[in-house]
Amino acid sequence: MTDRLLRWVLRIGAITSALIMLLILFFLLLESWPALQQITLTRFFTDPSWHPLEAAYNLLPMLSGTLYASIGALLLAIPLGIASALFIVYYAPPHLALLYQRLIELLAGIPSVVFGFWGLITLVPLINQLHPPGASLLAGILILTLMILPTITLTAHAALLAVPDEFQRGAVALGLSRWGVIRGVMLPAARTGIVAGIILAAGRAIGETMAVLMVTGNVVQHATSLYDPIRTLAANIALEMAYAMGDHRGVLFVSGLLLMLLVMLLSGMAATLSNKHHA
Amino acid sequence: MLETVNRIWRSGYRDLFAQTIIYIAVAFVCVVFIWILSDLIRGGIAHISWDFLIESPRDAGRAGGIGSILVSTLLLLLVALVVALPLAWTTAILLAEYVPVTSKFGITVRYSLQVLAGVPSIVFGLFGNAFFSIYLGLGFSILSGGLTLACMLLPILVSTAEAGLRALPDSYRLSAAALGLSRSATLFQLLLPAAAPTLAAGLLLGIGRALAETAALLFTSGYVERMPGSLLDSGRALALHIFDLSMNVPGGDAPANASALVLVALLLGINIFAMKLAYGLQRKRII
C-alpha cells in the first residue's frame, strides 16, 4: 500500500522535473511569437543595425561577438585543458595530481560574476596599457578561457581514465616513449570523450553572460581586432531586458531562444558522442 | 647505427618537449588561480569587518555592509532548495530504483534534465521573468528568483543523487528483500541512509551553484537592496550585488571586492566540504 503510494509520488516528481524543460521552451516561444510574426526572420540579418528603439534588429554583430569570444576561448582552453588532464593522469606524482585536480574543481566553483569582477579590476586595466580601451574581445576571451578550462580538464581527465589499462600496457610493451604512448594510443582512444567535453565547454562559452558582459565593453559592432570592444548575444539580453518593451522584448526572447537551441544542439551532439563511446 | 641513435635521441627530445609544455601550462593555470585569489584577498580584506557583514548597504552600497544582501541570498537559497530538493530526490529515486535504465520513460526524463543542465543561466532568467514574475504574477520577488533557481538546480541535484543511489551495491537490495523488507522500507531504512553522503555532497554543490548565480536573478528577484520583509519583496543576491557595485556604482569597487571575497570564501568552503564528503565516500568503498 505505502509502496504504491510512494511509486505515485515518485512518478509525479519525475514527470514534473521533465516538464520544466518543456515549460521553458513553451514560454520562450510564447514570448517571442508576437515578434516573430511582426518581423521576418531575414530582418535579423539584413537590418542596417541594432537599434531596437528605432525597430532595427540586426543580430549579426552580436552573433559574431559571441562566436569570436567562444572560439578564441576554446582555442586557448583546449590545449591548456588537455595539458592539465595529461598532467593529472600521467605526469604528476599522485599527491600533486590530486592537489591540482582539486584546484581545477575549485576554479570551476568560482562564480562568473567574480571572474568578471577580477577581469574588470585587473585584466582590463592591463590590456588598456597595451592598447586602449581595455574592455575588449581579448579580455572576454581570456576570462572565458578560465571559465571553461575546468570543464575541458575534468571531462578529458575522465575520458583518459576510462581508457582500458591494457592499451597503455600494450603500448609501453612496444617500447614507445611516454609521449609516444600518449599521442599514439591514449589520446586517440579517449578522443570521443574529450571532444564531447569540448562541445560542452563550447555550450558554456556561448551562454556565459555576466563575466563577458563585465569585460567586453558591450559595443554592438563586428570586431576587427582583439582590442575592439564587442557585445555577445547573452550580454545583450542582460543589458536590455530591463527596459525592453513590445517587439524589442520579443526580439530579446528570440535571441534567448536562439541561444537555447544552439546549446541544445551542442549538448545533443555531446550526448550522442558519449553514448556512441559507451556503446 | 647512427640513424637509430639519432631517432632515439629525437624521440627523447620530443618527450622532454611535451613534458615541458605540459608543466608550463599547469604552472600557468596555478599562477592565474593564485593571482585571482590574492587579488581578491588583497583588495577585499581591509574592507571586511563584522559590521560589514551585518549592516545594510547605504549610499547605493558604497557605505554600510551587506547584511540585508546576505539575508536575501539566504532566503533565495531556501526557496530554491525547498522546491528543488523534493522534486530532484523523488526524480532520482524513481530513475535509480524504480525504472530500468533502458526504459523509454527514464531515458526521456534523463535527456530532458541533461538539456536543462546545458541551458544558459540568462535563458533561465528570461523564462523566470516571463513565467514566475509576469504570468504567475509574482513580480520581482525573492519567490520568483528562488523558483527560477530551483529550476536551475534540478539537473545537478538529480544527477548526483541518482549516481549516489546507483553506486550502492545490488546486494543491499537483495539482502533487504530477503529480510522481508518492503520496497519503501528498503528505500528509507537502507538505501537513502547509505547514500546520504552523496546526497549531501550533491546538495552542497547545488548550494554553491545557487550562490554563484547572477544572470538568472537579474530579472526575477530584482535589485532592491533593502532588508526583505517577505518572500514577495524584491531582494538582491550577493552575486548580483557585486555586479551592480562594480558596473553601475562609481566608487563601488572596494565594497564589491569585499563582497566578492565573502562570496568566494563561502563557495570555496562549501566546495571543499562537498569534496571531502565525496572523497571520504570513495575511500570507504575501497576499504
Place this chain on the structure above:
Amino acid sequence: MKLDVNKPEQSVKDSDDAFTLGPLQVGPACCNPQPIIQVKDLSLHYGNKTALNKVTLDIYRGCITALIGPSGCGKTSFLSTLNRLTDLISNCRIEGSIHVEDSDIYAPTYNLQMLRRRIGMVFQKPVPFPFSIRRNIEMPLREHGINQRNEIDSIIEQVLRDVGLWEEVHDCLDTAALNLSGGQQQRLCIARALALNPQILLMDEPCSALDPIASGVVEDLITRLRGRYTIVIVTHNLAQARRIANYAAFFWVKERAGHLVEFGHCRDIFETPTHQLTAAYVSGARG
C-alpha cells in the same frame, strides 16, 4: 499459517518421478523427514533463456539439503525461487509451483514479506549494511513490528550468541559493521537472518568468499543450526556438502538449461549414486 509438526507424510502418488523419499532410514537423529517445501515442475526463464527445467523436489524439515553441481546449472536461481527473490529480476518468469507448508507461495494473494520473514537468506559475499552492528539487526526487526527496546536487545544478544559473535563484539555493538572481518561479517549476516526467527535458511555458498579459517567457523555454525532450522545450502565444495548435509540435490546443465539429476540422502549421492553423471561429478571426473 499454522505449523503442524505431526502432520502425516505427503502423498507423492500424483507424480511418479518426484524425488520424495519417505521416512528416513539412516541419517542424523535430528532429521524428521517431513517436507516443509514442496517444489513441483518448477521452470525458470530469463527472457527466452531457460535457466531451470522442470525441477521437482522436497525439502525436509530440520535437515540440511545441499545443492551441488557445476557453475551455471541453476542452483542459485533455484534458491532464489524459494523466497521469491526472483521477483526482483525484471525479465524473470516462473512456471510450476512451490508450496511452503502447503500454501502456494506464488499465489497472487500470498504475503511476500511474511514469506521472506519465514525464509531467511545468506549470500555468497557477506552484505553488512553500512550501519552499526546493532542497527544491522535492529532495523529489520523494527520493520517487522518489533519495537520494544528490551525485546530487541535480548534478540540481538541471543542471535549473536547463536552465531558465536557475542564474545567478540558485545562491547562494540555501536561500531560500524563494515569494520568487522569477512568471517565476522558473514556471521553477522546469519545472525541478522536468524533474528527474524525464520523456519528456513537459504544459503548461497556462504563460505566461498571467506578465508579457510573463517570458512571453518561458519561451517561449524551451520552444523550447529541443524535441527532448529531447515537449511538449503548451495555449495561448490563437495567435501563440505558431504560433511554437513543430510540430503543432496545434484544439478546439471542439459541443453543450456539446469536440470535436477538426482536427489537423495547425502551419503547415497556420494557413495552409491544411481546416475552416471552424478558419479562422474562427485568423483571429480566431470564438472
